Amino acid sequence: MRGTVLAGMVLAWTAAGWAVPGSAAAAGPDAAPAVRETERAFAKTMADRDHAAFVSFLSDEAVFVGGRGPLRGKKAVAEAWKAFYEGAKAPFSWAPDTAEVLESGTLAMTSGPVFDPQGKRTGTFNSIWRREADGQWRIVFDKGCPPCPGP
Numbered sequence: 001m002r003g004t005v006l007a008g009m010v011l012a013w014t015a016a017g018w019a020v021p022g023s024a025a026a027a028g029p030d031a032a033p034a035v036r037e038t039e040r041a042f043a044k045t046m047a048d049r050d051h052a053a054f055v056s057f058l059s060d061e062a063v064f065v066g067g068r069g070p071l072r073g074k075k076a077v078a079e080a081w082k083a084f085y086e087g088a089k090a091p092f093s094w095a096p097d098t099a100e101v102l103e104s105g106t107l108a109m110t111s112g113p114v115f116d117p118q119g120k121r122t123g124t125f126n127s128i129w130r131r132e133a134d135g136q137w138r139i140v141f142d143k144g145c146p147p148c149p150g151p
Contacts (some may be wrong), residue, residue, distance in 0.1 A: 028101055031108065032101050036096050038129065041057075043094050043096075046084065049087075054078075058074045058078065062139055063142075064080070064081075089117055095112050095113060097113065098112060106131050107131075127139050127141065127143075
């Protein structure tokens with residue numbers, strides 16, 4: 001009975017997308033879909049206007065590079081980005097079109113377009129993610145740029 005209850009809890013946690021302590025996660029390039037989904041969830045925080053959720057994706061060591069110089073650390077990034085989460089409409093959105101993971105499964109890169117509220121492409125984001133000790137992917141570096149030319 002106890003094993004059945006535990007197995008049911010693990011299945012429910014997995015179905016809900018929650019991390020299951022001690023569960024095996026995809027590694028190396030096989031983790032790319034999980035990283036892509038993490039980036040999509042990160043972008044959804046903007047659409048949902050949920051600053052606290054945004055902050056939960058930041059590594060303590062996060063560095064966001066922008067026009068006014070780098071923002072260093074989770075607290076600095078969270079404070080600087082708070083203004084983007086004010087108001088009813090998101091000032092921009094983004095979506096990954098690339099996700100790559102090191103063979104070690106410890107670092108990943110995502111990149112893709114940034115759009116203004118009308119849907120016009122205004123830039124490209126480039127982010128580096130690290131799988132942290134708790135098994136969660138958190139962003140460590142982020143830098144935007146003007147739209148990159150296609151392949």
